[in-house]
Amino acid sequence: MMLPVVRTCPTCGAENEAASLNCAECDEPFSESPDEGGNPLRELEKFPAWARWLIALPGVSIVAAIVIRQLASAGFHDIANTAIYAVAMAIAIVAAAQAAAFIAPSYRTEVGLVVAIAELAVILKVLVSAASQDLLFHTQVFPAWIAVLYLVIPSMGIIFLTHLLARNKSLIDEPIVPITIPGGLGLQWWLGILAALGLGAAFEAIAVGVGALCPACLPRSSSESLASVIGTGIIVALVADYAPARKMVAAWVIAGLTFLNFAITIVLCVVFLIRYPEFASLNRFYYYYFLIVAAELAGGAAIGLRAAAQRQS
Numbered sequence: 001m002m003l004p005v006v007r008t009c010p011t012c013g014a015e016n017e018a019a020s021l022n023c024a025e026c027d028e029p030f031s032e033s034p035d036e037g038g039n040p041l042r043e044l045e046k047f048p049a050w051a052r053w054l055i056a057l058p059g060v061s062i063v064a065a066i067v068i069r070q071l072a073s074a075g076f077h078d079i080a081n082t083a084i085y086a087v088a089m090a091i092a093i094v095a096a097a098q099a100a101a102f103i104a105p106s107y108r109t110e111v112g113l114v115v116a117i118a119e120l121a122v123i124l125k126v127l128v129s130a131a132s133q134d135l136l137f138h139t140q141v142f143p144a145w146i147a148v149l150y151l152v153i154p155s156m157g158i159i160f161l162t163h164l165l166a167r168n169k170s171l172i173d174e175p176i177v178p179i180t181i182p183g184g185l186g187l188q189w190w191l192g193i194l195a196a197l198g199l200g201a202a203f204e205a206i207a208v209g210v211g212a213l214c215p216a217c218l219p220r221s222s223s224e225s226l227a228s229v230i231g232t233g234i235i236v237a238l239v240a241d242y243a244p245a246r247k248m249v250a251a252w253v254i255a256g257l258t259f260l261n262f263a264i265t266i267v268l269c270v271v272f273l274i275r276y277p278e279f280a281s282l283n284r285f286y287y288y289y290f291l292i293v294a295a296e297l298a299g300g301a302a303i304g305l306r307a308a309a310q311r312q313s
Contacts, residue, residue, distance in 0.1 A: 049105040056104035057234075058206045061115050061226055064096030065122045066217045072126040072150060076142050086149040090157030093119045097161050107237055109165045110307035114300060116158045118229035121296045123150050125221035128292065132285035192243035193250065200235035203227065221289075228296035229303075232258060236304025241311060251308040258301040265294040 008015055014025035044052060068089050075085035093116050101112030127147050204227035211223030236258075240251035269287050 044103060052103050052105045056100045056111060057115070057203055057230060058210075060096050060100045060103070061118060061230060062207060062210050062218065064092050064115070064119055065222050065226055067092050068119055068122050069126060069218065069222050072123055073130075075146065075150070076130055079143070079146070082146050082149055083153075086153040089119075089123060089150070090154045093154055094157045094161045094164070097158075098164065101165055107307045107311070110233065110237065110303050110310075112161065112165045114230050114233040114303045116161050117299050117303065118226050118296070120151075120154055120158060121225035121229055121292065121299075122222045123154055124292050125225050125289075126150075128285060128288045129219070129221055189243060189245060193239055195242050196235050196238035199238055200231040203234060204231040207231075224293065225296055228293055229300040232297050232300030233304040233307070236301050237307040237311075240308030248308060248312055251305055255301040255305045258297045262294040262298040265290055 009023040009025065014023055016024050047055075071085045071089050071092070075082045078085070096119060097112040097116040100115045101108045104111040127150060130142060207218075207223045207226040207230075208220075211218040211220050236251050236255045239254055240247040243250045269291060273287065
């Protein structure tokens with residue numbers, strides 16, 4: 001004789017019939033199918049939103065940046081296994097972005113993308129820093145094919161990651177309650193902007209602070225990469241989310257200023273390289289560095305705009 005199939009409630013532990021939609025004891029709704037029970041997302045929802053943000057962004061992105069930074073440096077000294085290090089960095093980027101997107105309480109897909117772009121920027125800074133050290137001390141610059149592997153393979157990982165994030169239907173956004181003031185004192189707009197700027201600055205402070213505490217683990221260039229991309233994305237996205245009016249206008253204004261800075265930086269670097277070629281050749285590192293920083297800010301702003309537009313639609 002076969003025993004009847006039962007469903008155990010994950011909340012109170014009571015046994016219910018297999019076809020039950022709600023628990024007979026506590027009335028907790030079941031997932032759509034028994035196989036979906038025990039979804040880790042339900043466990044994450046028990047944590048406060050601020051704790052999940054700390055895990056998703058500062059926690060995951062900083063740990064991944066440290067891993068990627070060490071892998072990149074090791075590849076310069078173990079040229080025979082450079083491809084292995086490049087693949088390991090791609091895996092680290094995909095894993096970090098997926099974890100951040102899953103843990104974050106909102107903007108899941110965009111959180112994954114901004115983490116991935118930030119980690120790729122860390123690799124760019126490592127390459128520029130290593131090349132500048134070689135030029136400064138008149139040593140052998142690492143072969144160009146190493147730079148190609150370090151850029152192409154992680155970029156392929158980001159393409160694969162984007163496909164994964166687009167297909168993952170379980171990453172459902174959760175609403176964020178806008179900041180409001182009872183009585184309508186006309187200050188909601190300014191508080192919304194200040195809250196978004198403050199949250200972006202908080203991430204930047206955490207990233208730079210970790211780099212200051214352990215410069216060997218996360219040098220200044222790597223911490224600035226995280227702060228530039230992720231901090232800008234946070235600011236642009238949350239301005240639209242928290243501002244009580246003219247949401248996308250506010251996001252476009254802040255993102256537009258960032259894009260303008262990117263364009264001005266490119267123009268100034270090109271003009272300076274043309275007018276002062278001798279001086280520029282001695283300070284090539286700074287030009288590449290400024291261009292990368294400007295691109296990081298523009299990349300973060302673009303992802304923030306994408307996130308804001310999806311939330312407003």
